[in-house]
Amino acid sequence: MMDTKYTRGSEWRKWDLHIHTPASFHWEGRKFNSAPNSPENTELVDEMIHALNAAEPAVFAIMDYWTFDGWFALKRRLGQAGAPKLEKTVFPGIELRLVAPMDGRLNAHVLFSNDIDDQVLHDFRTALNVALIDRPLSDYSLKHLARQVGEDLLRKKGFKKSDVDSSDETALLAGSTVAEVTCESYKQAIRSVPDGLALGFMPFNTNDGLADVKWQEHYAYVLRLFDASPIFETRTPALWAAFAGVETDENRNWIGDFQYALGNIPRLAVSGSDAHRFTGEPGNNNRRGYGDYPSGKATWLKANPTFEGLKQAIKEPAKRSFIGSAPPKYLLVKENRSLFIDKLEVLKDSDSVLANSWLDKTELSLNHDMVAIIGNKGSGKSALADITALLGNSKQNHHFSFLKENRFRGKTGEPAKSFNAKITWVDEQELVKNLNENPATENVELVKYIPQGHFEELCNTHVSGKSNAFENELRSVIFSHADHSIRLGAYDFDQLIEQQESSLRSNLESLRSELHKINWQIASVEHQMTVEVRKGIEGQLIQKKRLFEEHIKTRPPEVSEPTDELSPEQQKATEKLVSISAELEDLKNKREANQEELTNLAAKRKACRSIKEGLEVVNRAVQQFTSEFGADVKLLDLEIGNLIKIEIDNNSISDIEEATSARDTELKASSQQLDLDEKYLTEQKSPLNAQLNAPHQVYQKYLDQLKLWEERKAELEGTKESPDTLEGLKYRKEQLEQLPSRRGELIGQRRVLAGKIFDILEEQRKTRETLFEPIQSLIQNNALIRDEYKLQFSAELSTTIDQVSSKLFSIIKQASGEFRGESESLSVIKDLIDRHDFNDKESVLSFLEELHSKLEGASKNEVGIASILRKDRDAHEVYNFIFSLEYLEPRYTLMFQDAQIEQLSPGQRGALLLIFYLLVDKGNSPIILDQPEENLDNETIVSLLVPVLSEAKQKRQIIMVTHNPNLAVVCDAEQIIHCEFDRTNGHKITYTPGAIECNMINNKVVDVLEGTMPAFDNRRIKYH
Incomplete structure (x- = not known):
């Protein structure tokens, strides 16, 4: 059969383990008479049952002085037909007074199981030895004691000797007032109760408690009672904690010695009402009824309302007991019922x-x-x-x-x-x-479920870098601990980062753009430094020299100017031909001047476009600044116009554009006219040549051929600005010698830029590090997490093999050098990552240089990496990826007992995650x-x-x-x-x-x- 009474398990309930009944000699009200089944007694017991049911506590313990009569009366009545139903748990108990080395008196209690046999209780009572008369405890012994003690003691307790001698009732009352039992018989009587059904219960700093004994003088006596008592009574929070073994600021200096005196076995501390009446007077702390705790210091136990539940609370007093208005968890549930x-x-x-x-x-x-x-x-x-x-x-x-x-x-x-x-x-x-x-995916998650598969998935993908799930969990928890003054309206971590790092990202984008330009130049220089390019230029130079030398050989044979007389018509034709030649030369010069000016105009137009584009970039940047920081400026009661002013005037640029465009049109028209003029003059030469005599015709032809030869010679020879001419090729060859130096300069510039990019990433890391200061503070204030688990949040610049290799090997082939083969290539990347600290600038720059060097080493010992590129890929793509540090980012991770998560065993990773979720996660939904x-x-x-x-x-x-x-x-x-x-x-x-x-x-x-x-x-x- 299932026990259906307490299926919810151990719950917080109020327990009052110190009440009295009308059988107690200190009872305030009607007491039981000597006839157990009298109507008066039955009425009193029924009243007691109703009072117990009406009071808040779920459990009570009867602690009448010297007697179990109150318990027997309750038990007897509950077994009778027509008795009220008792809805609470009640334990039998007894309050005693011990012989003690102190000026006052020392009370002691014993609490028993409610399943105990009546005879065991009778046996227990007789096992107690009344001091002075050396007799077992009984009503007779109490009366006998009263009649044996001196008159002075009776008078001091308010009794007359004659009354004690003449009245058994008075003698019993007097004996109950002055009696003490020996400490040894008290301890032995508890031990004699079978099956652990009796529990020693000592008041400590409540009335007539053990705290009144001078420890230093009677240490052994105190220790004997400590040893016999699993329960103590106190209403002081620091003492409750000391008994339970919980260190607090108040008891820190003495709890060690205190627990040592307890044999380092925590004890259960409780606070009872010590009620001597069924119902108390509201507001009167001295007239307390059942469940009326002095000063509101109620006892709460988290246990079944059974004797077994009490024993479980004794085993775990720190977790299962509380003295005060209500335990924190009880209030938490009450105030957060939806959770x-x-x-x-x-x-x-x-x-x-x-x-x-x-x-x-x-x-x-x-x-x-x-x-x-x-x-x-x-x-x-x-x-x-x-x-x-x-x-x-x-x-x-x-x-x-x-x-x-x-x-x-x-x-x-x-x-x-x-x-x-x-x-x-x-x-x-x-x-x-x-x-x-x-x-449904849109439903709000009301519980947090952490199955074993989730542990493994989060940890393994985090270590491998294949997923940001664990990172996202950390971000979510960090954000939950961020103060509203830090969040500034952000609704999640990503938006918070967007707010905090916008300027850093703009700087990062600008630096990477600059780096990309340099990488393009480096790739271009490296292309020119290849053997193929050098051989190509040298081959072109040889060919151009050959053509030039062949052309020199084709110089028209010199023809002397004829000296014979010319007819007037021939003289006139000759003069006209000389004039035409001069005009043609002039046309050529004008055409060249036009072309030069047209080239200059084209450069000006390009400069205008570049300036206008640059001005537009500046304008957009100002607009972006105004948009991003307008709210911040307004918050400071400033005007953004007073902080940044810019005036862009494109009119002058437009004027230049219009002028250059007009001049361009004019020059092109002029060049067209020059072409027409040249054609016209050239056409005039033929009839004029025909008018000359043979020698002069030969001479004129020579002059025309010489002019064409010289023009061709000039064309072949060229200048250094003409790349495909003899001089241009010579200049290009000379430039090849300067390329290594130029490449070195560019690589140096790239290194500086990569360092600046790292600096921005480091700033991002530091910015994010400040975000987990609240959660790190929480950790520092939790001794368990701080000292035992050494749990630490860490914001680090890190990467993974996959983050580097997946992109890199999509651009380059894995077919040569150290990068021959997939596993070999991954091994190279792993080794490089393992050997470098990505939170150290110089180490990162060293990583870049080593990786670049290995890539070049795989390129058949050529300059650059062209030979290992995949089809239709360019070297600057590789350089952009590597040196812009795209794969490096600030990431949150956890340190556990001084070890990185990557170094932990699977079980330890699971434990780490559990600690993280249970102690650090601010969530309060069921887990x-x-x-x-x-x-x-x-x-x-x-x-x-x-x-x-x-x-x-x-x-x-x-x-x-x-x-x-x-x-x-x-x-x-x-x-x-x-x-x-x-x-x-x-x-x-x-x-x-x-x-x-x-x-x-x-x-x-x-x-x-x-x-x-x-x-x-x-x-x-x-x-x-």
Whole structure:
């Protein structure tokens, strides 16, 4: 049978472990008479039951002085027909007074299980030895003591000797007032109670408590009582913490000695009402009723309201007890009801034809702290996690291990589509989904599901650089911790970076643009330095020299000017020919002048265009500045016009453009006319030549041929500005000698620019580093994260092999030198990355130079890298990629115990992520963990996971699937859900929930443990 009474597991409840009944001699009101079943006594017990039910605490302990009569009266009445129903848990107990080395008196309590047999209580009472008379405790002994003590003592306590001697009632009251039992009999009596059903309970700094004993003088006495008492009473927070083993600012200087006195075993500290009446007077701290705690110092225990629950609280006092108005987690749930899951239900459709039960009629009330789901392999643990994640709109549905196609959803969606699940939050909001349905991508994620596959995916892709998912998780958490003064309206991390780094990115873009120009020049120079280009120029020069020398040989043979007389007509023709030649020469000079001016005009027009484009760039930059910083300037109550002024006047440029255009048209028209004039003059020469005599005709022909020869000679010879002429080729050859020096200058300029680009990236890194100062401060204030885990955020400039190689090898071939072969090429890149620190400028520049050198080395020892380029790719593409540092970016990462995430084992990476999510992530929605202990040994589970899970559950609900029940035990999970899959009975999955202190759950935990792995050392104190 399932224990359905406390299926939600351990919950915070008020406990009042110090109340009195009308059987107490200090009772304020009507007391029990000597007839147990009298109507008066029955009425009083009924009144007590009603008072217990009406009071806030869920658990009470009766602590009447010297007697169990109040407990017996309650128990007797509850067994009678017609008795009121007691809705609370009540433990029997007794308040005593011990012989103590002190001026006052020392009270002591003993609390018993409510299942204890009456005879054991009688035996316990008789085991106590009343001092002075050396008799077992009994009503007779108390009366006898009163009649034995001196008259002075009786008078001091308000009694007359004659009254004590004459009245048994007065003698009993007097004896109860003055009696003390020996400390040894008190301790022995507790030990004699079988099965641990009695618990020593000492007041400490409450009335007549152990704190009044002078420790230094009676240390051994105090230690004996410390040893016998798992429970102490105090209302002081610093003392509660000291007993529980929790260090605070108030107890830091003495908690070590205090715990040493306790044998380094934490104790449970409680604050009881010490009520001597059923109902108190509101506002009167001295007239308290049941559940009226002095000064509001209520006792809260997180446990089942059972004796086993109390013992569990004793084992974990720091986690399971609180003194004050309400525990922080209790208030957190109360104030954030929409963030905690209250109930999970699964039902099969009423019209389903499925014969098997599967999850039908599953109904689970979930604890708001930690829920541990345990069971053997294949018992339905992941089903519960997947269903909860589904109903919480988790984005991790691709990692579901139960609700997936080849399992519960099958190929057609069956049997999943026959089941509907409903989740109810503490605020009573409900969400229903069919188990074959996935959350819509636009739905708000209400839970955080971290399945094992998600751990591995995030870590592995982060280490390999194939995904930014982990980086994005870090960014999201960093942004969540950023103060509003830093966010300045940004709604996510990317927008925040956009705001903060816009000027840096503009500078980066400008530097990279400048670098690209230099890389183009370098690639051009390297092309000219190739053997092919040199040989080409030398070949052209040889050919041009040959042509020139051949042309020299073709100089027309000299013809002397004839000396014979010319006729007047011939003389006139000769003079006219000389004039035409002069005019033609003049036309040639004018044409050359026109061409020179046209070239100059073209340069001017290009200069005008460049200036106008440059002015437009400046104008756009000013407009962009105004747009980006206008709000900031306005925030400072400044006028942007007073900060930046620019006046662009294109009129003068336009005037020059118009003038050059007009002049260009004029010159072209002039050149056309010159062509016409030349044609006309040339046509005139033939008839004039015909008028000359033969010698003069020969001479004139010679002159014409000589002129053409000289023009051709000048054309072949050329100038250094004419690249395809003899002089031009000579000049180009001379330039080849200067190219190495020019290349060196350009490479130097490139190195400087690459350094400046690194400086901008470093500024970006520092800017982003400031963003995680709030989260780093959180880490510094958390001793667990700071000292034990040494968790650190780090903003680093980093890259990966893939980031470098994927782009680089898309441009170059992997077929020569160190880059011959795919794996060899990757190995080169890996070695370079491993050997360089990308957060150090000189190391980065060294990386660039080494990589460039290796690329050149693979280029058949030629200058440049042309020979290793893929088809239709250019060297400047490679240089732009490498030297602009496109692959280098500021990235967030985590350091864990002084190690980079890349250096951790898979299990440690998972633990790191868990620590990150649970302690650093500011999210407060429920978190569902699937096998967080995967790949971790038991020691690591204890040292890493247990502390972080214990701390995380203080601020959110945790639902954890584990194959290792040890984890549930050592984490002190508030609720354990045991899973069982009966394949022979309709494939029925049964979930049995409860607290670890519940015997049935305890047994199931042990059953799973016995079938799996060895227990922890502290298992014996966790299991009953």
